[in-house]
Amino acid sequence: MIDFFQNFNPIIQALIATLFTWGMTALGASLVFATKSINQRLMDSMLGFAGGVMIAASYWSLLGP
Numbered sequence: 001m002i003d004f005f006q007n008f009n010p011i012i013q014a015l016i017a018t019l020f021t022w023g024m025t026a027l028g029a030s031l032v033f034a035t036k037s038i039n040q041r042l043m044d045s046m047l048g049f050a051g052g053v054m055i056a057a058s059y060w061s062l063l064g065p
Contacts, residue, residue: 005013 005016008016
């Protein structure tokens with residue numbers, strides 16, 4: 001699969017990667033419309049996970065180097 005992807009022009013590779021990222025974001029965001037209510041404990045867990053991801057991203061991208 002990687003060899004197939006590497007045979008494309010770099011501009012096409014960037015387009016495919018952008019569309020994939022957009023699609024995954026849209027898929028995750030669409031879950032909001034599928035649920036009417038959410039358990040408070042699950043919401044707290046998801047917010048904690050998101051906060052941890054953002055702290056790790058800020059460290060490894062900004063502070064680490």
